[in-house]
Amino acid sequence: MRRSAILASLALLLASSFAPAAASSPAALGPSAPAQIDVSAPSAVLVEASTGQTIFSKNAQEERPPASMTKLMTLHLALNAVAVHRARMTDPVSVSENAYRLGGSQIWLEPGETIAFGQLLRAIAIGSANDACMAIAEHLAGSEGAFVAQMNAEAKRLGMTRTHYANSHGLDQEGHYTTAADMAKLGRAVVNDPGLLALTSQREDRTIRDGKGGHLWLINHNRLLGKVPGIDGLKTGFTSRAGYCLTATAERQGLRLIAVVMGDATSKQRFADTSALLQSGFSNYEAVLLAKSGQSLGTVKVLRGTQVSVPVVVARDVRAVHPRGEKLKVKLQPKLPTELRAPVRRGQAVGEAQIVAGGKQIAAVPLVANECVHRATWVGLFTGLLRSVVRF
16 A cells, blocks of 8 residues: 555656757857866766756766665655655654665664654765665565665656666665666756755764664765855765766756766765866856746646636746856747646646757756646536527
């Protein structure tokens, strides 16, 4: 029941869209697009968060081990379980032998002990604890295998077409891989998860028990926190196969960027690369508000409904990346179906708004129904027809 309910609820969330640029070149956003950024990582990408508009891309479709960046998906599913009331931060989570024996980064959970769901999330986000991931996976889905199936289903829903998860924590395993472009898609999704940025922006935590009557001192591995203005996440990663990785996000003056680097040779290089990507993005681009959350972009006819049409709106603010100092060349063009069939749910995806620059689509965002339209009964349809005849 827990597994099916979570999947059903997650299926109602809006699908994200992403338009990657060609490898090793900045996106064609205008004549003042920045020069190639000097990035040592073999794979990297920089995107604007609300639309997925690509600013810079280098081998972003290359499949690589994600290491602990995997934990972003684990946190994403866990926080969505809280959002749909399938879990609470105060829920006690029982620790299994599997979690105890996992190894790697951990908070040294003991088999048979119980720990609060919320404490495990902090251990994952801040301390990158593998054993906490296993405990969360088993608590939500009954087994890690079942939870991994949910991870892969959600990856597919988000359009992460070159991603496959084999575990919930990121230790190297055959068949466990993703791409920088796919990590950016995940990053775009998780920045909207209630409470996630509050977790990933914490530089340390001393609230989790240490098993000896005291508390652990967890220090966030993301050394850019507090050093790069506006940064509030997301997740580092390292294994011998993956190299040094980082999915990061920062926001300045209404512009949120997501940078991903994978396969750096040293931790110092991954932070230098990420900082260079973010700094270039903020220095050369600004956010242009194209539509506010809830803004209507048209109506669609509804067949056999209790009303003849439904208004269609953007679900959240839509911004586009625009080169600083240039005339705005980006437009928002709604693409809607000619009709829908009742019933229509409020929040149901209905077409999309394409972001167009220079006559080419560079990104798209979903449009949603702003009202519920129930299916009309035969009596209702007849009454409506009769009223229209009388008015005529």
